[in-house]
Amino acid sequence: xxxxKDLHANVDGHEILKGINLEIKKGETHAIMGPNGSGxxxxxxxxxxxxxxxxxxxxxxxxxxNLLELDPEARSCEGLFxxxxxxxxxxxxxxxxxxxxxxxxxxxxxxxEPLSASDFLxxxxxxxxxxxxxxxxxxxxxxxxxxxGEKKRNEIFQMAVLEPTLAIMDETDSGxxxxxxxxxxxxxxxxxxxxxxxxxxxxxxxxxxxxKPDFVHVLLGGRIVKSGGxxxxxxxxxxxxDWIKQEGGK
Amino acid sequence: xxEANKYVKEFTQEKYKFGFTTDVHTEVIEKGLNEDVVxxxxxxxxxxxxxxxxxxxxxxxxxxxxxxxxAHLRIPEIDFQGISYYADPTAKKKDGEIDPELLKxxxxxxxxxxxxxxxxxxxxxxxxxxxxxxxTFKETLREKGIIFCSFSEAVQxxxxxxxxYMGSVVGYKDNFFAALNSAVFSDGSFVYIPKGVRxxxxxxxxxxxxxxxxxxxxxxxxxxxxxxxxxxLEGCTAPMRDENQLHAAIVEIxxxxxAEVKYSTVQNWFPGDSEGKGGVFNFVTKRGICxxxxxxxxxxxxxxxxxxxxxxxxxxxxxxxxxAEFYSVAVTNHHQQADTGTKMIHLGxxxxxxxxxxxxxxxxxxxxxxxxxRITPNADNARxxxxxxxxxxxxxxxxxxxxxxxxxxxxxxxxHEATTSKINEDQIFYCNQRGLDTEEAIxxxxxxxxxxxxxxxxxxxxxEAQKLLAITLEGxxx
Numbered sequence: 001x002x003x004x005k006d007l008h009a010n011v012d013g014h015e016i017l018k019g020i021n022l023e024i025k026k027g028e029t030h031a032i033m034g035p036n037g038s039g040x041x042x043x044x045x046x047x048x049x050x051x052x053x054x055x056x057x058x059x060x061x062x063x064x065x066n067l068l069e070l071d072p073e074a075r076s077c078e079g080l081f082x083x084x085x086x087x088x089x090x091x092x093x094x095x096x097x098x099x100x101x102x103x104x105x106x107x108x109x110x111x112x113e114p115l116s117a118s119d120f121l122x123x124x125x126x127x128x129x130x131x132x133x134x135x136x137x138x139x140x141x142x143x144x145x146x147x148x149g150e151k152k153r154n155e156i157f158q159m160a161v162l163e164p165t166l167a168i169m170d171e172t173d174s175g176x177x178x179x180x181x182x183x184x185x186x187x188x189x190x191x192x193x194x195x196x197x198x199x200x201x202x203x204x205x206x207x208x209x210x211x212k213p214d215f216v217h218v219l220l221g222g223r224i225v226k227s228g229g230x231x232x233x234x235x236x237x238x239x240x241x242d243w244i245k246q247e248g249g250k
Numbered sequence: 251x252x253e254a255n256k257y258v259k260e261f262t263q264e265k266y267k268f269g270f271t272t273d274v275h276t277e278v279i280e281k282g283l284n285e286d287v288v289x290x291x292x293x294x295x296x297x298x299x300x301x302x303x304x305x306x307x308x309x310x311x312x313x314x315x316x317x318x319x320x321a322h323l324r325i326p327e328i329d330f331q332g333i334s335y336y337a338d339p340t341a342k343k344k345d346g347e348i349d350p351e352l353l354k355x356x357x358x359x360x361x362x363x364x365x366x367x368x369x370x371x372x373x374x375x376x377x378x379x380x381x382x383x384x385x386t387f388k389e390t391l392r393e394k395g396i397i398f399c400s401f402s403e404a405v406q407x408x409x410x411x412x413x414x415y416m417g418s419v420v421g422y423k424d425n426f427f428a429a430l431n432s433a434v435f436s437d438g439s440f441v442y443i444p445k446g447v448r449x450x451x452x453x454x455x456x457x458x459x460x461x462x463x464x465x466x467x468x469x470x471x472x473x474x475x476x477x478x479x480x481x482x483l484e485g486c487t488a489p490m491r492d493e494n495q496l497h498a499a500i501v502e503i504x505x506x507x508x509a510e511v512k513y514s515t516v517q518n519w520f521p522g523d524s525e526g527k528g529g530v531f532n533f534v535t536k537r538g539i540c541x542x543x544x545x546x547x548x549x550x551x552x553x554x555x556x557x558x559x560x561x562x563x564x565x566x567x568x569x570x571x572x573x574a575e576f577y578s579v580a581v582t583n584h585h586q587q588a589d590t591g592t593k594m595i596h597l598g599x600x601x602x603x604x605x606x607x608x609x610x611x612x613x614x615x616x617x618x619x620x621x622x623x624r625i626t627p628n629a630d631n632a633r634x635x636x637x638x639x640x641x642x643x644x645x646x647x648x649x650x651x652x653x654x655x656x657x658x659x660x661x662x663x664x665x666h667e668a669t670t671s672k673i674n675e676d677q678i679f680y681c682n683q684r685g686l687d688t689e690e691a692i693x694x695x696x697x698x699x700x701x702x703x704x705x706x707x708x709x710x711x712x713x714e715a716q717k718l719l720a721i722t723l724e725g726x727x728x
Binding site: 048049050051052071072073075076077081082084087088089090091092093097098099101102105106109141142158162 | 674675676677679680681682683684685686687688690694695697698699700701702
């Protein structure tokens with residue numbers, strides 16, 4: 001599904017990604033771990049085409065297409081979704097209106113008719129219950145006045161509505177208490193299927209107790225320095241990142 | 251709008267094709283402005299002597315004035331002798347029938363003048379160039395004692411009302427453009443709501459400039475007697491033309507005891523092309539007086555068109571306990587310039603006013619809010635709340651805020667908030683990531699930003715206004 005080869009990327013002229021290689025197949029869940037500043041969020045943002053990040057080298061193939069040539073909105077319609085670490089507020093635009101515009105855009109892209117208002121509301125109700133999002137939040141402006149946990153749940157709600165092929169969750173666990181974490185993880189798990197893949201970017205093992213990854217990668221200094229199975233995450237939890245740094249130095 | 255403009259182009263060519271050229275030429279009077287022109291307009295309208303004298307007084311006063319320069323606008327020199335002050339597209343039919351081409355034009359603009367096809371709950375006065383083409387539902391309204399007709403007709407049918415109220419809120423000495431309008435005004439609308447009557451329909455006037463090298467100078471006069479209510483809408487468009495067109499209007503509103511008037515405008519005059527060529531110069535004096543106790547006046551405006559907008563819909567809060575509101579969204583793109591705002595003059599006791607202004611600038615445009623809140627010595631316990639926000643799209647446009655406060659009574663409570671923000675790239679990217687392209691994203695964000703004002707419009711207009719905001723901002727991001 002996704003093939004990243006020797007990917008280099010800059011932010012404000014500084015090279016953050018220094019040669020990422022990663023392959024993700026259908027149905028797989030990959031966790032990307034690493035200390036602050038290692039390039040985890042950069043990787044997520046580069047994949048969805050954030051214009052603040054400049055790709056300087058390498059290639060990304062997604063479902064047989066050259067991902068780097070697609071506009072951010074086309075990447076979205078092709079099934080790429082980023083659950084933002086810091087979701088922005090859009091005053092005056094109700095969550096319902098926003099999601100309806102987004103979903104209908106996806107449907108138009110796929111050659112489908114826009115969803116009627118009543119079908120849309122039905123869908124929203126179903127998805128909202130999945131992440132236990134208060135219906136009041138949907139009539140509020142996008143993310144405005146949402147608590148940290150509500151913002152993250154709202155991201156997963158949007159993901160549930162858009163049903164992405166490849167979902168990237170950028171520190172979705174940060175700022176969540178244990179109950180909220182469980183709700184978010186339940187939502188994510190309900191969405192996983194053999195046809196869909198996930199990239200989970202996280203600092204901690206915590207989220208991985210609820211969402212079982214097939215692979216764990218350690219990102220350090222803009223490169224993937226170690227890959228393994230779920231046991232790697234547990235090892236990182238108990239030993240930290242220093243031993244990998246030393247290993248990498250050898 | 252493009253569709254409509256295309257149509258008008260076709261329409262004008264069609265006229266030529268069918269040999270109507272002479273007709274049109276004879277109906278547009280010679281360019282230039284002098285006392286004879288003023289007399290000619292008055293004669294064409296078959297006006298009473300006192301009105302001609304009023305016009306001449308205004309004209310003589312206008313000669314002593316020069317164009318105001320205090321606004322934050324670059325106004326190119328306007329050749330007032332290069333404009334024709336009267337163009338009548340209805341004149342060739344003498345039996346009172348309307349040229350079907352005119353009906354078609356308005357139909358095409360979404361303003362059906364046939365009462366069977368009309369938008370439910372709307373009565374329309376349609377003004378093309380210098381004359382009112384048709385006023386719908388006049389008879390229906392008449393049954394309730396409501397007068398809704400063209401200004402010219404009101405001069406003939408209700409001279410006592412016109413004489414009493416015309417110029418009572420905006421005198422011809424008010425300013426340069428008010429003097430010009432008072433000298434050469436050609437048509438417009440008149441509304442009279444009798445005591446205790448709640449107008450059952452939305453009343454609206456649709457202004458269209460069509461003829462080339464002409465100016466449009468219309469007047470609107472609304473009188474709401476005690477305990478009455480009316481909601482009034484105004485819409486405007488003009489075809490795309492390379493040269494600038496002048497529009498200088500006057501709107502006067504008189505609100506008596508416990509009466510309420512809501513006045514909404516969606517202004518979409520041709521703004522000029524993306525290089526700044528052409529477009530309407532829009533110099534408008536709008537003012538209402540809350541004359542009676544507990545009266546209420548509300549202005550809502552969505553300004554998307556015109557090359558230059560110079561407009562300050564204002565309220566004089568004379569009656570005790572009267573309230574006034576000004577809700578505005580002004581969008582400028584490309585080379586448009588807008589200097590718009592309001593004046594709230596508190597004279598009565600316990601009066602309160604609210605100002606919500608949302609400016610949106612894109613391209614190389616300049617957008618200014620200019621507002622005055624004046625509390626006079628007798629206006630005990632006056633309140634004003636002002637919120638003036640500016641939103642910038644791109645880095646070549648300008649947004650300016652000029653709030654003036656003039657407070658002479660220390661029981662007044664005045665709050666003023668102002669913000670300036672740039673459209674946030676993170677917001678746009680967030681929308682992009684969910685599948686919306688950048689123009690859709692901007693339209694969504696801008697409509698969200700302006701929601702507080704758009705919500706004040708009657709529903710049909712609100713939908714139209716939302717679309718207009720999106721169209722105006724097309725091409726505002728590279």
